[in-house]
Each structure stands twice: as C-alpha cells, then as structure tokens.
Amino acid sequence: MNAEFREFREFREFRDVAAVTAAVVAPFLAALALVPLRTSVTHTNLALLLVVVVVAVSALGNRFAGALAAVSAAAWFDFFHTVPYQSFHMHDRADAVTALLLLAVGLAVSQLAARARLLGAAAYTDAVHLERLHAATRLAGTTRTPEEFVRYVGVELTALLELTGCRFEYGTLTGRPARLQPDGSVWVDGWDWDVDRQGWPDGEIELRAVAAGHYQGRYMMTPAPGGTPPPLESRLVAADLAGRAAAALDRARQPAGNGTAGNS
Template sequence: MRRYVTRGTVSLLAAVLGPLALCAVLLPFRDGLANTDVALLLVVVVVAVAALGRRLAGAVAAVSAAVWFGFFFTPPYERFTISKSSDLTTAVLLLAVGLAVSQLAAHARRMRVIAITDADYLARIHDTAVLARSTNSAIAVVDQVREQLIDLLRLRNCRFEYGSLIGHPPRLEHDGSVVVGRRPWDADRLGFPEQDVELRMFGNGKYIGRFMLEPTPGAVPSRQARLVAVTLADQAGAVLDSLQHPANTA
C-alpha cells in the first residue's frame, strides 16, 4: 500500500510540475518559438505522465499544461488571461488533446494488465489440469488448488472440508457472485464478507466437499478471479470423483 501511495503522489507531482518545468526551460526562447510548437512539446509531457501514472495524473497534467501555456506563452504574459483567439484555440486544443491522450494511455495500460492477468489465470487452470492427469493422489490436487486459491483470491488461509456442510456461511457461487444467507453480497465493491466463505466442490453433479476461504481484510478479488477459483474447484471435484469411481473415466 505504501508503494502504491508513493507512486500516486509522485505521478501527481509530475503532473503539476512537469509542464511548469518545461515552460521554464522554454521561456528564454519564447520570442523564437511558435506557440503551436510549445503546445506540442507540452503534449509530450502529458503523454509521459499519463503513461507512468494513473488516469487522474494524466488529466491533471493536461490541465497544468494548458494553464502554464496560457500564463507564459500567450499575451498578456504572466497573466491568466488570453487575448488572441488563435492562442485561446491552441490552449483549448492542448487541453482536449492532453485529456484524450491521458485516457488512451490509461486504457492501454489497463489492457496490458488484463492481458497479463488473463495469462496468469490460464496458467493456473492449465497447471491444475496437468497435475490432475498425472497423479492418482486426490490430496495432491486438493492441496494445489487450495494454494492456488490463497494466492488467486488473496486469502489469509484456506482449508478443505470433505463431505461437510455444517452451518450456513457466506458462499461463493458458480457464477462468481457471493451470497450471505439468501441475500446477494456486493463482492465487486466490498470484497468478501469478514468471515469464512465456502466454495463448494462437486464431482459428476454430486457434492464432495468445500473449500473454506478465509478472506484478507481489504482485499477485493475481481469477478474474473472468483470465476477462475470456481473453475479450479470444479477441476478438483472432477479429479476426486474420478478417483472415487474409476469406471467414470473409462
């Protein structure tokens, strides 16, 4: 968390001070530079901030670039006013382009994270499938899935209860939703409830057991992660059922 806050703070500082620093560097050459050239250089700063920071940082950098452009490079100088319509148009375009670029950079970064995450999810499912084909030990499969669930859902702990349905704890459903009693729980916003959550395991349609998930306070696993968790439990259930009833695999 400390690293995240630090990076966010640094990116916001860069968003505010980066355009100002560039304007200070260019100020001695103001008479020989076209305002459009200055605006393009400021867009480069906005792109850099948006690529390294979050969407908010990119937006702040766009606003900062437009403000300092108007202050230093449009007459009357060193005042927050713009007298020429052409300079006003350039400042507005600088702001619009900067905001658009910051959105595109944030979207590209999000797509990259999703691609990496998807690859990780597929690897987990693949690893469990490989183990399921290569072992005759139900314990090995259950232990691997249990460890996968801890990492995938950022749990404090996870245990497996074979054939037990004691009590009515919150439940992670097969569509990735969470219910507490009979009421839906907003897991996308709140994460898991502050108590153990059950993930039931079935084999060939029959209940076999359940993983009891011990959530980490503050962690909010995505719906995609929860769906992968359900898939892993289904894989383990199929393996346990096949080992209990070998004829089913013939």
C-alpha cells in the same frame, strides 16, 4: 505467481505516484525550457510540444495524472508563452483558443493513454490467471494423490483470493455459511450478496467442490478482515480450481475400468 502479481501491483502503485508528481513538474519544466523559443516558434507548435509531455505522463500514469498534466500544461503555456508573460491573463484571443485546444487535446490524449494502460493491465492479469489454471491442469495429471492436489488447490485459493485461511471439508454439508458460487457471485442466506460493493461477508465462506454432478466436499475460506474483495475474474478462477479438485477426487473414487467399453 502470486508474489509476481503483487510485485506488479506494487510497481503500478509506485508508477501512479511518480506519474502524479510528473504531471505537476514536467509541464512546468518543459514550458520553462521552451521560453527561449517563444519569439521564434509559433504558439501552436509550442503547444504541440507540451502535448507530447502530456502524452508521456499519461502513458506513465493513470487518468488522473494525465488530466492533471493537461491542466498543468495549459496553465504553464499561458504563464510563460502568452502576453503578458509571467501572468495567467491573456489579451490575445488566438492565444486563448490555443490554450483551450491544448487543454482539450491533452485531456483527450490522457484518456486514450490511460485506457490503453488499463487494457494492458487486464491482459497481464488474464495471463496470470491462465497460467494458474494451466499449472493446476499439469499437476492434476501427475502421479500426486487427489488429497495432495486438493491441498495444492487450497494453497492456490489462499494466494488468489488473499485469504487468511483455507481448509477442505469432506463429507456432507452442514450449516449455512456464505457461499462463493460457480458464476463468481456470493450468496448469503440464499440472497445475492454484492461483494464488489459490500466486500466479503463476515465469517467463513464456502466454495463447493463439484464435478460431473458429484459433490466431493467444500473449501472453507476465511478472507482477511477489511480486505479488498478480489475481482470477478479471480472469483471465477477460484470456482474453476475447486471444480478441478472435485474432478481429481471423483476420478480416484471411480471403480477401476469404469467408463471403458467392454468387448462384444
């Protein structure tokens, strides 16, 4: 699942590069192709055709690519379709208004398209996280031993948070390492660490495995040096996985028949 998410991220990065290239080239080619029509089609309609190109680039790329396409479309509309031709000067006020409207509409559309793309990416990420939690739930219900499930969660944490190391410690708490909290925040010496701005703190980070108020142990996690910290959603999923590992251990340590009602 982590490999699938990484492939999706790499595809998005490739698409962003392709979109920026298209933002520069596509409006130029479209404006050039429309040159034979500039005497038979109104400037307003030509501008609308160039807006279509901006929409296509925005749907492919990000906000920057969409905005760049809008600027490029307005510039090449001026160059090829307003008098004097092959010049970035305009003598007609109506042409200037059309070019400005093309730029404004293109910028607005690019922002809307980029927003829709971000929502789609967020939906995909949420689906990946949900499947990860469902997989853990299914596995916890099998005949695997709690220790095997604890190791499984460690592997999932390594993939989810892109760690270089992750081990589980049974027993009492020792030391004062940085701690990943259940709410996704990170504490360092009792202070709230701004992980989104500062990145992971140095050294190992503990993630306590607690279920029903019972402490079962902790995961000691080693982030990649200089790596980008995962978003809050990923940190919350990590805390949830640790809680499920603790629940598996807690169930295994309950006396047989605990919690069942006796016959009266």
